[in-house]
Amino acid sequence: MEMKQVSDNCFAVLNEKNRVCDANSGLINRGGGVVIDTQSDLPHARRMIEMFGRVWPAMPKRVINTHEDADHVWGNQLFDGAEIIGHRSLPEQMRKVAEPKESQKLLHGVGHLLTRLVLKTLHPGIVAAGQQLLEDYNFDNIELVPPTTLFDARYELDLNGIEVHLIHVGPCHQHGDTIIHVPKERVLFAGDVLFNQCTPMGWTGSYEKWFQCLDLIKQLNPDVIVPGHGPLCGLEGVTEMEAYLRYVRDESKKCFDAGLTSLDAAKQIEFGPYGSWRAPARLYMNVERAYREFRKEPPDAPWDTAGTFDAIYEVAKAKGIEVEY
Structure with missing residues (x-):
């Protein structure tokens, strides 16, 4: 893990391995402090607190969860007394996916x-x-602590003159997807609607909803984006991910029309310029997402988690690459 200052009052803690659960966190060091996402386990959350403690005077008054996934909320319990903010769907969805x-x-x-x-x-x-x-995580002693300050479409904070805009954009990756925009500092915390230099995973939503979200980020025009996973980037990271998603959807349609299964399609579709990203075999999930849309299934149709990880394993083996998640 490393901490980087991204503007006068915004900081990021980045997990550099950039694999599953290696989520990023943020800090807005104004108005008592706001932490954005709280890591995947208690040791990582404590390390994050230690890093942010170099620049904040005390524990933060607020925590924002960008969505419901475990790797973004499992450190919540360490922020006793803080106001925890999230989209209205989070308490229910966290009980489903982050138990x-x-x-x-x-x-x-x-x-x-x-x-x-x-x-x-x-x-x-x-x-x-x-x-x-x-290799990196210990999930012992985690207690699920959901947000208690809930919002629908938008929520705004005034941190001693610094406006912070919370915008619900989901479902793209998950139901509660929320981006956090700090206009004055030209910084955006994207959560998992943006993966940088690693293959995205989408559990709930649609391609079109994801494209709409990426278009919104372009309109907000931040100088620095803290993605949910991967290194800091600017709008080039948004452009690259959009290109990836369009490439996979187009290639998936060819395979769907040819009668291939989503697993066979994922084995056949070339990684192209995205083969250098971490965990390229996650391609399977994005192919299966496209197939669900072609079959006109609902965006929140449940996944067989074990079967999904087995399919990613099969794709990696078929392509002769390291099995990585």
Whole structure:
């Protein structure tokens, strides 16, 4: 992890490995302090607090969660007494997708030899993902703490003369997707509507909704964007991700019309210029997202999580690349 100052009052903590759970966080160091997203486990959250403590005088008064995924909310419990802000959907959605018990069970199982061998026979992708997570994460003792200050479309803060605009843009990646714009400082915290130099993963939403969100970010015209995953960027990061999504959707349509399954399509579609991004085999999720739209399925149709990770594993193996999530 490293901390970077991105404007007079805005800071970012970045997880440099840029794999699954390596989420970024932000700090707006005004008006008592606002932390944006709280990391994937308690050790990472404590490290983030230590880093931000170099520039803030005390624990922050507010926390903003950009969406419901575990890697952005599992440090919430360390901010006792802070106002936690998020989109109205977050309390319910966090209970669905960020309940820590299953992830704790997974890491404990993968860490046990006999259990790991049984799991690998059934779900090699889940075991590979669990082994990767064990390199850096410990999900023990996490308690789910949802936001209590909820908003619908927009929410604004005035931090001693610095306006902060919270804009709900989801569902793109998840239901509660929210971007945080600090106009005076020309900074935008994007959450997981933007992945930079790593392959995006979208669980709920549609391509069109994602394109609309990326267009909005272009209109806001920030100088610096803190993505949910990956290094800092400017609008070039938005342009690159939009190009990726359009490429995958177009290639997926050809495969869909040819009668291929989404898994076979993901094995066939070339990574192109995006093969250097982290976790390129996540391509499967974006192909399957396109197939769901071609089949006219609802944007919140549930995913088989184990099957999804197994499919990513199969794509990596078929393409002869490292299995990475």
